[in-house]
Structure formats: C-alpha cells, structure tokens
Amino acid sequence: MNGIAFLKQSREMGLTSRADSEEITARQGQAIPKNRTSMPGRSRVRLPEPFVNQPPVLGQGTGMDSPSYINRRNILTAAAVSAVPLSGLAWTMLTSSLPGQQSRTNNAPAGDSGSLLVDSWNPPVRVNLTPAPLDVITLSIDGPYRVLAPGSPKILGDGDRLPESTVMPVGNAIRVGDTSFAISQVELVPVRSPAIRVGKTLYRGSVRIFRKPGNQLIAVNVLALEDYLASVINSEMPATFPEAARQAQAIVARTYAVAHMKGHPEFDVFATSRSQKYLGHQYTDQNGRLLAGESASGREMAQSTAGIVCTYQNQLFVTYYTAACGGRTINGRTVFTDAVPAVKSVVCDWCREAQRYRWTGALDVASVSQAIRTELKKNGSDFGTLQSLTQEAGIEGDLPYYLVSDGRQTQRMAGTILRSGLPSGLLESPHFTAEVTNNEVRFSGRGHGHGVGFCQWGSRGLAQAGRSTLEILSYYYPGSSTVRLRDSTG
C-alpha cells in the first residue's frame, strides 16, 4: 500500500441540509491585537448519531492501515495520559525546522520518509473548558479515581466514585466536594475513561483544576490528542459531509492543536471556537438530550489520518480555518500575525452552497455609529453620526478595510474591527458592503467566519467534485506539505 492509499477518496456524496450543517463555527485563533475577529460560539452542532457507549480509542492504532513506524508500545493508556506532562521536546522539535526529516513537498503523499520524529505521535492535549474563569465548577466521576498534583505522580487522595460535587477555591486550597486540597492546582484522574463529567459534559482523560486570581477556577481536560480529535471533527463539521472533507478537517484540526502545544503552563487550546470547538465525549444539550460529542465516524476520521499534520518549510503552522469564505479566502497575514505564507488567499466558490455564502443584515444608524465611536475612541477620535461606510480599494485577497465618515472626518477601520464591535452575528464575516440610509445601515456580505485558510464548506464542495483529502489541503494551503508524526523511540 502506498502512503496515500489510506486516504480514501470520498465515496460518500451525501448532501446535508443547509439548516443542520450551517452550524459550523468559525476559527478565531490568535488575532493580532486591535485587529481581533470575534466569532462568539455558535455551539449548536447537532449530531445525527445517537450516543453509543464505545470502548476507548487509545491503543487501537489506526484501524485502516498499520504503518510500521507507529510504535504501539508508546501509545499512552487512558489512565496514564493525565500523569504524563506534555513533553517540551515534542513541541520544540515540531516547531523547529527539521531539514531532512521531511522529504516531500507540494502535498505529495506522506510516506515513511515524510515524517517528523516526536516523543509521541499521540501526545496529551490540554483543553481549557472554561474560557472565562468560574467561581464554582460542578464535577463528578463515575468510578474509581485519584487526585494528583498536575505533572506529579504523588497521590493526594482517591475514591471509588465522586458523586456530583462542587469544586471551589477556599482560602489557599481547592475544595472538591467535602475534601480540601491545600494546593493551587489539582488533577482528578479516573482509572477508567471516559468517566469524568464537568457540568453536563462527559470527558475522556482527566481534568485539572487551577485556582486563579480573584478566587476563581479554570478546568482543563487532559486527554490523548487522537481522542480529542475524534470529538473535534464532529464538533466542527457535520458527519454528513463527504469523507475527504472530514479527513482534511481531521488533519487541519490535528495540526492546529499540535501547533498550539507551546508550553503554556496550564493549557494548549480552548474548547470553543476561540480555538476549535470540542464537545467532549458526550454532552447534554439545552433541551436535555444526550448527544454524542464523539462518534464512530469521528473516530474513523481521526484513525484514518492518524498522526498526519500539515507543514510549511518543514515546520508545523497554525492551520487557520473558516466556515465559508464566500468566494475567496483572505490572506492570513493580513488578519493573524502568526499566519505563514501557505495561509494565503485562494479563489473558492466551492462553498457556494453554504447558507451564509451571501448574507444581509441591518441595524439602526445610531447603534452602528455608537459601535464605531467606541472603537475609534480607543485611538482618541471622537466620531459623530455615521454618514457613509465604504470599502476601501485594496489588494484583492487581503483583509478588507473600510472608510467611515460622519461628515466631518473619515476614518479607516479593518473589517475585523467593525465585525467585533457590532452586535454579535450582525456581520457574519469581515467582507461586506454597506448602505447608509436615514434610519439604518444595511449590510450585504459574503462568507461566514474570519475567511482565512481552509474553507469548511469549500472542502465539502471540493470533495463532492472528487478531490482527494490531500488535494483539498493543498488547495487551501498552497505550498504546504503533509507529514506523519513518528515516535522518536520507535
């Protein structure tokens, strides 16, 4: 079998209804200061598959193929994941240039020679479940567990089961149910996985609690990367999208996660669209329905692309992605300071079936004026009542800028700034035109999300047109390559 054989061409051409698949959220990622894009979570992905209790993925290997260089001796066990601190070596190697480790370019199939040596191809990922710190966290564990200090094997406590309990800071301690631990961070490690629940969501792996200033807490789920991905794929993309699109999503999400393993003391990524949407193993929606965060299909997408990541000039890069670009993706560097040249503008009308390929919206002039005034005040300008709002002529493919005038002055504002300053959901993307009337401002725009990188709806269109997984990646990240992570001890 050659290297590409495991990446099956999409056979599934099934369409999804616009309504249920439009719930894809956009990436926010690390925006440059003052040029922030804002895409508050639209966490309404509803998965068609009912929850089925599945055995842990860990240790099962790739299933569809078994490359010899994936050394199963080093696959972490579910119970061990939480006790293994993220290796600094892994991300150092991944984010440093490794000439010679990667032999292929232009997205040729990744084979044995197209690989990166790392400590583990399936390292733990630390996912912040609480983008805003909380006063109290509700938590339960269905089965035996231990309490550790993160990164330390020392056992601070244990139990056979933890009924639903509140976790809160008390003095210099963290109290879990009735027990106080005089420490600023604790890790609850179930013996079996998945067994730990935070709020109404069940997670694989363990959960770390960090005490933060102001007597607040954050919760971080620590689990194997590939298990995390099995959920992210479903959280980010409907199961009805074609297989090639979902495999591309898996590779993009894996790369995004590993590229963020940069030694932050507490976590690597957020569980929301601020990084990538992650709904855990199973969750309960607003209507009380139990839904699968992770499914057989999501696991298959992770396994069939196991360890594969995108690289540019022998380095991992932040694989920004967006729900629907609306006709052309935006040059990454004009939005995100850390975007590499492979995250460049490409023409894409493959997303034209997305509901928000084109959109309209309106808001009264006073509210739009106020939003602009608030933004411009940060620069010391005193803006009056909006008279005109026009897109500035610029380089095609770059982030659009706008000229706003109150009749006395004309100011320049990035589309991302206008988007984040106006009420959430009004501007679906930074790409729009506006018409100012006496009463209201009418917006007409294209695309959904920040518009940078891999276009999720576009990948659906490309897959339906017969493009392969690697062709889709190459389309949105021109000049990038794919390689497979390989255990250094293998």
Ligand SMILES: [Zn+2]
């Ligand atoms: Zn597109």
